[in-house]
Amino acid sequence: xxxxxxxxxxxxxxxxxxxxxxxxxxxxxxxxxxxxxxxxxxxxxxxxxxxxxxxxxxxxxxxxxxxxxxxxxxxxxxxxxxxxxxxxxxxxxxxxxxxxxxxxxxxxxxxxxxxxxxxxxxxxxxxxxxxxxxxxxxxxxxxxxxxxxxxxxxxxxxxxxxxxxxxxxxxxxxxxxxxxxxxxxxxxxxxxxxxxxxxxxxxxxxxxxxxxxxxxxxxxxxxxxxxxxxxxxxxxxxxxxxxxxxxxxxxxxxxxxxxxxxxxxxxxxxxxxxxxxxxxxxxx
Amino acid sequence: xxxxxxxxxxxxxxxxxxxxxxxxxxxxxxxxxxxxxxxxxxxxxxxxxxxxxxxxxxxxxxxxxxxxxxxxxxxxxxxxxxxxxxxxxxxxxxxxxxxxxxxxxxxxxxxxxxxxxxxxxxxxxxxxxxxxxxxxxxxxxxxxxxxxxxxxx
Numbered sequence: 001x002x003x004x005x006x007x008x009x010x011x012x013x014x015x016x017x018x019x020x021x022x023x024x025x026x027x028x029x030x031x032x033x034x035x036x037x038x039x040x041x042x043x044x045x046x047x048x049x050x051x052x053x054x055x056x057x058x059x060x061x062x063x064x065x066x067x068x069x070x071x072x073x074x075x076x077x078x079x080x081x082x083x084x085x086x087x088x089x090x091x092x093x094x095x096x097x098x099x100x101x102x103x104x105x106x107x108x109x110x111x112x113x114x115x116x117x118x119x120x121x122x123x124x125x126x127x128x129x130x131x132x133x134x135x136x137x138x139x140x141x142x143x144x145x146x147x148x149x150x151x152x153x154x155x156x157x158x159x160x161x162x163x164x165x166x167x168x169x170x171x172x173x174x175x176x177x178x179x180x181x182x183x184x185x186x187x188x189x190x191x192x193x194x195x196x197x198x199x200x201x202x203x204x205x206x207x208x209x210x211x212x213x214x215x216x217x218x219x220x221x222x223x224x225x226x227x228x229x230x231x232x233x234x235x236x237x238x239x240x241x242x243x244x245x246x247x248x249x250x251x252x253x254x255x256x257x258x259x260x261x262x263x264x265x266x267x268x269x270x271x272x273x274x275x276x277x278x279x280x281x282x283x284x
Numbered sequence: 285x286x287x288x289x290x291x292x293x294x295x296x297x298x299x300x301x302x303x304x305x306x307x308x309x310x311x312x313x314x315x316x317x318x319x320x321x322x323x324x325x326x327x328x329x330x331x332x333x334x335x336x337x338x339x340x341x342x343x344x345x346x347x348x349x350x351x352x353x354x355x356x357x358x359x360x361x362x363x364x365x366x367x368x369x370x371x372x373x374x375x376x377x378x379x380x381x382x383x384x385x386x387x388x389x390x391x392x393x394x395x396x397x398x399x400x401x402x403x404x405x406x407x408x409x410x411x412x413x414x415x416x417x418x419x420x421x422x423x424x425x426x427x428x429x430x431x432x433x434x435x436x437x
Binding site: 125126127154155156160183184185186187189190191192193194195197198216217219220223 | 343344345351352353354355356357358383420423424427428430431432433434
């Protein structure tokens with residue numbers, strides 16, 4: 001997570017947005033859009049896999065969106081957004097050439113340094129694949145540094161599979177195991193059907209020498225963590241990306257407080273043992 | 285028969301099965317195969333067999349008005365197809381269709397139930413094997429019902 005701190009530290013005033021232009025916009029599923037941004041006249045800097053930006057639609061509002069692009073190409077600031085609220089829906093409608101506000105990158109990313117030399121299991125649910133994709137780009141770019149790399153991805157139905165063409169390309173590689181499952185399907189789907197946790201017992205990793213990176217809806221992550229524990233993985237080897245109501249993104253406003261932690265500043269990626277107990281607490 | 289015993293012993297569903305029980309189960313077992321798109325059983329039919337998958341995948345389907353067949357789970361080698369055989373009224377509650385060539389061991393459920401009634405140690409052993417499968421499928425169904433990948437997920 002060291003590089004995440006470096007990327008966050010060199011911004012003069014993290015509360016002042018820069019102007020960015022939408023370079024490309026692509027539909028990636030029902031209500032899901034991927035936007036490629038380019039910051040106006042500024043050094044693009046860089047970002048760590050797992051970090052997020054605050055994106056503003058002028059006159060509408062600001063939302064936290066994880067970076068979903070390749071950390072080796074920091075001039076292309078790629079974000080994948082589901083158009084479900086007023087701001088995310090407005091963001092998804094910004095056409096190429098349109099301007100948005102951009103603050104970031106913020107937060108602690110995936111533990112790429114700790115993953116070196118170990119098997120890495122990525123468990124993604126739904127849109128949770130987006131914050132994991134930069135980690136996957138890094139793992140594949142430095143493939144020799146890691147043991148087995150396994151991606152287990154579950155989503156609602158075949159037409160909601162995110163980054164489908166890219167998954168098909170990755171699947172053709174011989175140095176990564178990819179399993180995709182959907183919750184339900186019609187007869188024309190020939191892949192797996194069932195929840196993503198059912199893929200974990202069959203995944204090829206050594207639980208004593210593996211790290212798991214988990215991202216998806218909180219309920220799905222709870223079940224995934226339970227299945228990873230059943231597979232022999234220690235809680236200290238499980239990392240998850242949390243989503244809360246981030247506003248300032250720098251740990252000042254407290255909107256994203258989650259028990260003793262602030263998700264924007266201390267996360268969004270946490271080692272599971274730090275959140276143990278909190279995930280089952282209804283009041284927070 | 286020895287080959288069948290070995291296959292049953294090595295199937296994960298029967299992992300650690302006592303030798304005396306293996307012989308009892310084996311007496312109710314036979315090799316079967318299903319071609320792609322062939323149905324193993326249909327909803328509402330008598331649950332008179334269950335299957336230890338050795339090769340190939342099976343889709344569990346429900347029919348919904350206006351939607352046709354909806355697959356809610358696929359199973360593959362080392363898993364079992366069918367849990368209703370141990371629970372009255374012993375009727376299937378979904379369709380099971382081979383997605384490709386399927387090779388399996390079919391266990392005659394009525395035969396095994398009779399042996400379970402006669403030897404409650406065997407019955408208890410079978411319950412302990414079926415219950416985890418039921419619980420896993422119940423948990424999976426809960427996640428599916430929650431529709432966690434929807435906009436409220």
